[in-house]
Amino acid sequence: MLLIAISCSDKENRKKYVLVIHGGAGTIERASMTPEKEIAYKQVLEEAVQVGYQAIQAGKSAVDAVEATVHVMENSPLFNAGKGAVFTHEGRNELDAAIMDGRNLMAGAIAGVTRVRNPISAARAVMEKSEHVLLSGSGADSFAEQAGLEMVDPSYFYTKDRWDGLQRALELDSVEAAQERKNHQASSLNAQMIDRKFGTVGCVALDNKGDLAAGTSTGGMTNKKFGRIGDAPIIGAGTYANNESVAVSCTGWGEFYLRNVVAYDLAALMSYKSLTVQEAAARVLKKVETAGGNGGLIALDKHGNMTMSFNTTGMYRAAITDDGKVEVYIYEDE
């Protein structure tokens, strides 16, 4: 009887979250942040959750809320997605995104687009206007254009900050190449990790009908080569939503998320092992860490339980409850 009483009381006090976002996990430390920059990040994060919340309050679908929310972060130069995307080795911006509808497991994703202003909308168009799940490269740009999305000149994605980031990465590359010639062995991992940007953005939402959706959008990895695709546009790795369990969006060192099928593994641990969303998130992040990777994720279950988990020094993140209470955090000790 006591146990039941505690459980009921716990339920009554429990907050019900309806929308959670991340703006990337990584090495984010107070020492390297100015008060102005901190405020700027928090403002965009707050605006993003408010936009999604308004959509949900207006009776729109979780998919609508995810798209509207991600737009805010894609349109900001602060995050590695849309406008603020990092540069590839060749000095281009190649963007990836995915969206999934928990109602019916429909999903859409694009990899390596260069002309779509809002990649999350291109992902949604793939989901709703094609028979496909994943389109890539210039073909994906063509599809988005035919679907009537707003196209931009690739120069739209230029920001000085990201360009400087590429130059630093290229310098490291040549230092590393010299080192390699000397050592006759690859040391690429460490050097490339130094300026790796984990600024993927993502959103998970629970609408008034109890439907879940998840979306993720990214510019990928600074100095990426060879048409590298990370976990963000891969259903099951960086993005997953299923009304029966959970909506998930990941951010971090994509290769580890791909090998560990992180987003779907979290859902499977909830469905098959009855873990809570927090327990499942801890379990999958432990696998990533054990394998040598790092990053974070957000996940929201059908009851409004959520987690914003990461094993880096920070993750830009925010959440809003069904009664409109906003939480915005950056560092690990918040």
Added chain:
Amino acid sequence: MLLIAISCSDKENRKKYVLVIHGGAGTIERASMTPEKEIAYKQVLEEAVQVGYQAIQAGKSAVDAVEATVHVMENSPLFNAGKGAVFTHEGRNELDAAIMDGRNLMAGAIAGVTRVRNPISAARAVMEKSEHVLLSGSGADSFAEQAGLEMVDPSYFYTKDRWDGLQRALELDSVEAAQERKNHQASSLNAQMIDRKFGTVGCVALDNKGDLAAGTSTGGMTNKKFGRIGDAPIIGAGTYANNESVAVSCTGWGEFYLRNVVAYDLAALMSYKSLTVQEAAARVLKKVETAGGNGGLIALDKHGNMTMSFNTTGMYRAAITDDGKVEVYIYEDE
């Protein structure tokens, strides 16, 4: 005591498989097959499993066995992979492949290469010689070239049979377009399904050390557009291997395999719900079918239990036991 006795006897009689392959699932009916064609398919399937078996017998790794086996099917014009790849809408051959090592969850994949003779080897090079998991487009070709793989002129992938297949698909496209203009509604799915080729190839292997590996290689879907990527090169969807559970390679209507994260779901059902490989395969294929998709898969667990499951009228498939007994099948009633 009786139960234990039965269990022991069952174990003694049970075959231990070490290598299983598929050459694609789809509409494969005796009525549309000539005896010569049937023999030709079965010969390549038998050769493929024998090559993999020799590798295992020689003490090579499961990854080596998978690569060698897939080469045989990639080098045959009969299967939709490597030499026999289908054509895209633009009349090109864009090849996808993935390989995964069950020992350490390392994985490599390429999507949309046009000049690599053996895509499975490009996937392996990504796994072993890069820090990435998935490379795409011309970047993936460049990587493969730098990795020292055999490159070919794109014309190498021309076969009259596949070219004719594209022409039929294009005709259907224009019929369908006319229909759409008339009906003001999309009917693309049915029309495109008619000549859809499910000829992906795949292999799962269990070596002498008890290590598992999986590999999949494909030309994708006839008449594919917009840089479409299917499930084959996606870790967790079309390809997965983990020594703790199972190695899986899928073939079928890729979009349904992507949305259902089929290969990893099978592994999760074994790890988290203790299902047998056959039970798990039946469960995941049921999900694909319920969602409106079809296809098949092969899976091999760490004990040598395997399944070759599909919900189409046929799947080119073969398996070999640790004592060298070969099974080769095509139709569902075999």
